[in-house]
Amino acid sequence: MLAWPEFKQETVMDWDKLRIFHSVADKGSLTHAGEVLHLSQSAVSRQIRALEESLNVTLFHRHARGLILTEQGELLFDATNAMVKRLDAAAARIRDSEDEVFGELRVTTTTGFGTLWLAPRLPALYKKYPALKIDLMLEERVLDLPMREADVAIRMKEPSQADLIRKRLMNIRMRLYATPEYLAENGTPTTMADFTQHRLIAQHAGTPQVAAGAMLVAELMSHDIPSTLTVNNYFGVLQGVLNHLGIGVLPDYITEDFPHLVRVLPETESSDVPVFLAYPEELRHSKRVSAFRDFVTEEIFTYRKRQQV
Numbered sequence: 001m002l003a004w005p006e007f008k009q010e011t012v013m014d015w016d017k018l019r020i021f022h023s024v025a026d027k028g029s030l031t032h033a034g035e036v037l038h039l040s041q042s043a044v045s046r047q048i049r050a051l052e053e054s055l056n057v058t059l060f061h062r063h064a065r066g067l068i069l070t071e072q073g074e075l076l077f078d079a080t081n082a083m084v085k086r087l088d089a090a091a092a093r094i095r096d097s098e099d100e101v102f103g104e105l106r107v108t109t110t111t112g113f114g115t116l117w118l119a120p121r122l123p124a125l126y127k128k129y130p131a132l133k134i135d136l137m138l139e140e141r142v143l144d145l146p147m148r149e150a151d152v153a154i155r156m157k158e159p160s161q162a163d164l165i166r167k168r169l170m171n172i173r174m175r176l177y178a179t180p181e182y183l184a185e186n187g188t189p190t191t192m193a194d195f196t197q198h199r200l201i202a203q204h205a206g207t208p209q210v211a212a213g214a215m216l217v218a219e220l221m222s223h224d225i226p227s228t229l230t231v232n233n234y235f236g237v238l239q240g241v242l243n244h245l246g247i248g249v250l251p252d253y254i255t256e257d258f259p260h261l262v263r264v265l266p267e268t269e270s271s272d273v274p275v276f277l278a279y280p281e282e283l284r285h286s287k288r289v290s291a292f293r294d295f296v297t298e299e300i301f302t303y304r305k306r307q308q309v
Contacts, residue, residue: 017051020044021059022080025073028066101291102131109154112234113275114138117253118154118296125295132288140208140233145280152279152292156210159278166278167293169300172251174213174270177261182244189247189264195225199246201237204230212270217249220268256303 023033024044034044052059059073069077109118114136126132143149146163153159159166189195202217203209221228229245231237238258241248247264251273255261277296283289 014051014054017047017054018076018080018083020047021051021076022084024048024060024067025069025077025080028068030067100131101129101287102133103288104133104135105152105288105292106135106137106150107152107154107292108137108139108143108150110140110156110233111138112251113154113156115233115235116238116251116257120257121299124299125292128295129291132291134292145278148280151283151286152277152289154296155276155278156273158274158276161278163281164278165281165284166276167297169275169277169296170304171272171274172253173272174210174216174249175252175266176247176264176268177241177250177254178247178264179241179244180260180262182241182246183262183264185244188262192220192223192265192268195220195223195247198225199227199229200225201229201231201240201246201248203234203237203249204232207232210273212273213249213251216268216270220249253303256306 023036027033030041030044034041057072058070060067145153146161229240237248279289
């Protein structure tokens, strides 16, 4: 079995020496390698000797007809050949057209927006860019974009961190919704006083949420509501509503995908909640970020148009 060459303890593989070795092995000649690398024959020879000394092996048999790789040299040439192919492939992808989008994109947003609005629309994004790999991080904690905890964030308030590119996507409001089945069985309230006959489903006051939503819930809770269900995110609130448990406080964008829900007490709603998309300045020219930004912007534009009809 062929053993790997024994490296000296202090050996650090020198990329420049490996590049020169690869060219010599490929051309089979110090002279021809020197012509390709624009180096003198003596300079190439010195680099090969230095590499052999650092590895403590002989890489070439010297013959009058040229150079022949030793067994250890063949091992190293296999490795450098694989490296060159991978580098060439990477360079080709870097030079690819503006239309190609691939690789990992880490997106952070709230659990509610991520599950109720963003995730249902991702199939269209993947259809357009099948080589994209999205890591969707759903949490209320604000991740540090400049420190690259994520590449892109969609937040329910304007980001305060420096060195971020930010784009206001839309405004949303928290409103009251219920299923037709629930209202048929329990009646439709026309005033807050009617809530004594209904169950309120909302985010728990102690969970992280937008201030406007928290204020609306606090106002509702100040009334005499006998039964409540509190959840720590809007996805859970929606599940309670869909299962006819009561009247829920939900963001208005849920009507896009759940049009059968009935708005209750239309005069009761939160103030505007701005939705921002943000990413670090250093990712300004990232194809992945641009593709995601443009996709979300187009989806928002389409959503707004439908809301105006």
